[in-house]
Amino acid sequence: MQFYAKLSVVVLSALAIRWSIAKHGYSGYNKPPMYGDFEAQRHWMEITVNLPPNQWYKNSTENDLLYWGLDYPPLTAYHSYLCGLVARWINPDWVALKDSRGIQNEQHKLFMRYSVFIADILVYVPACILCFLIHHSYSDNNKLKGIAVLLLQPGLALIDHGHFQYNSISLGLTLLATWALGQHLDLFGAFFFCLALNYKQMELYHAMPFFCYLLGSCFQKGISHGIMKLMMLGMMVIITFGLCWVPFLENLESTRSVLVRLFPFGRGLYEDKVANFWCSLSVVLKLKELLTTDNTVLLCLASTLLMLLPSSLHLLRYPGVQRFKVALINAALVFFLFSFQVHEKSILIAVIPACLLVVEHPLVVTWFITISTFSMLPLLVKDGLLIPSVAATFICYEVIRVTLHPLHNKATWIRVLHTLSILGAIILTVVSQVLTPPEKLPDLFTLMITTYSFLHYAAFFVYFHYLQFTL
């Protein structure tokens, strides 16, 4: 009973923090003509409630794909449809075709915020609780600490409840899948992960570890059981995907139109300044000028696959739950650092599974969490989220510091390094907010922040690989 009372205190505080962040700004506020992610999500509600499914992904007079055309997989579309129905029920103006573009008022903002909040409560929060609650090797206190970290992790709260997205659904589904694998419910794991993939294609970052772990576990079962399991898994994947894609399977053309929307290779190498390898490389070497887009895509693909190999093969050979969790981080980091067209927000895909290791490895996890939020600073500042970002990061850092003692029993040089690194992030934050960059280099501070973060990510990449191979 006491445990559940404590748990509810933890969960409710985390929810209160989320709700307080929601009062702040969101992306694209007062920025016509395109606005931002907030408008994109609203626009998808507008499109999905007003048009039949086969028109959702197609350019037409009603659906101008250049204006935030739907480019997420069907589950997102269905979710938008549901939200759109509710929106239309409350106030039809919010989703009126074309006329509702760029709508901005407090009531609508409240509705949108509630929709994220509800998605969070229905998917992410239960997933977080399950991951630690039903885990035999943790004490009650450690369960609480783990849940607290997953819920207080500032990046997701800031992006979903501040900037505005529904990452908590796809990441929550991935957590559920991870939990299911930990419970040896592999079929459920595959099912949840397929749902995650069908909510947001970005979850492909995690596909390799899931694939390798499941395939590896089939290998270990011996031939007949292994093949049986493989077939079951295959069926599960095909059925789940099939169900998700029903409205788009009429003919090849409609399937293709969705796929084209999901993987737009036409865009640039990286969206904004991002803390990944290519963006950091651009400081010394301008790839954009040396290679054509096609070649860049190939280069990215090759390097990503190459870097994925070690951790994937290792997991395939030795499939284990703990190793799988580390492999999730590694794969996501590889994609973030080397793939084509990366968003700064994508670092969340690596951070969330890292939180699962916080009880065993508090230092590297809290370090990773802090730097990851820091790396999103330019984006968050743009949305007017500077103060909540600093506050939420501080809260999470302090909670881990006093509950899990990350620096306890660590060598002096590690303590010094950690302190300097966090101090550096603080200084860069202050400098980037207080000073104006020289006219010739308007992106100077942003580049400093992304490069600083990239150096950390590279180190985390090495460390987590080391961790996976020594487990």
Added chain:
Amino acid sequence: MAVFWAVAGIVTAFKLLLIPSYRSTDFEVHRNWLAITYSLPFDQWYREKTSEWTLDYPPLFAWFEFYLSQLARFFDPNMLVLSNLNYASENTILFQRLSVIVADLLYIYAVKQFVSKCVKAKKKEDIEDIFVNPALVTAVLLIANFGLFIVDHIHFQYNGFLSGMLLMSIVRIYEGRNLEAAFWFSVLLNFKHIYLYIAPAYFVYLLRYHCFASTPDGKLSLRSFSLSKLFWLGTVVIFVFMVSFGPFIYMGQLEQVLTRLFPFKRGLCHAYWAPNFWALYNAFDKAATIVGVRLNLLSPEVIPQAAMTGGMVQEYSHTVLPSVSPLATMVVTLLAMLPALIQMWTNPKGPAGFVRGVVLCAFASFMFGWHVHEKAILLIILPMILLVFGKQRDAQIFLVLSTIGHYSLFPLFFTPFENFTKVLLLATSTIYTFLTLGSFHGAQRGFLQLPLLTTPESVYLSGIVPLQVYSSFLHPFLGLERRLPFLPLLLMSVYCAVGVTYCWVKFYKLSWDDKTKKLKTS
């Protein structure tokens, strides 16, 4: 005490998150005071009336605003222009919010002083756990107090650092440094005169404890009276008051200042009835009127219009019961304090007894005072936190009072966003309070019982849930908003008043029984 500072830091960070929240008119009140103190010489401070929100706090608070305004101009000089009514630029909001958050550091410091000097740790191994360690739990209950949190950081007021001063003076009493205690309390009175509510407790305690000594069996020894101690005590108090009011007395403005501080023209009850005795009195009057009209005992013509429409105007005129004058409320309030004060005098029980006296004085003023604000409940709840690790029955009363008292603040917040924030925060803090106090006092729970509470108490507190559901969903859903717009507020006020009155009686009885028991043993 690393965890203490972490808690303080986390709570402070949370306050930052609340910066864009809804602000009541108190925000404009304080902005206006910044403008007044910044742009006018101080002989005009209590005369200025461009805005309806004239300066009505004592002079030290005005000086506090003056010093704040010197910083404010670096944020946005426009907020300091007198004619800029309702000015709320982004930087104005940031500055004012930050000023509350920074001023709260004094409160945090005072809490630190209290928990390290006045709360004993139970066991060594508990030291780090915020759910177990009494010092840490006390710190969390004080620093993250729901009422302070939403009144200061959403509604907008400066109760945090004022409570810090109160706590500083209480800590000094615990330490026996009575002169310093008197100093802190005098300063506090000159910041916000609402603390007059508890001044009688200070007066009696300091006179009894500082100027007299006790015989070994705890009796008052009249011979021990020390004139020099009284002299120094008086000097400290008068000195503070002279610094504060002296200049205004010199300028012949004392009367002007006092009329600003004590506006008796306001009604018996605030717009929303604070859950006290008068709320029950008014409600009874209203009920009796309705019954009277139904039974043809009263003719509808004699009834004032407002009473029939259910409106809650400032001036509520009674129909059945006699109307109440400010003087009457004052007399009743003092009468309600008297037993507590007499007990403090005849049977003092050290600092904890003093805190009881403070709580009882605050209770009396809240129950019977003229134009009491619902926020004044914090004056009872905060000192009571200092007692919860003493007797189990204190903790029991505290659980009822803090829950219902905090809930009674709900009508202050009515905007859609904050409607949800307040529910989340109250749920969090209530669960935490029940959990920690319940496990500390080793509560045995029966069927349908909350920790430490009896069944009727538990049922009463759970009644909050249907009440809130009714007022926020059912009432508008039934279309009653037009016909009976104030019914939910009235229900809430009466419901909470019952609980507060119950706690008052129970707490009085507990403090009184305490005395008789002690007499028997001696």
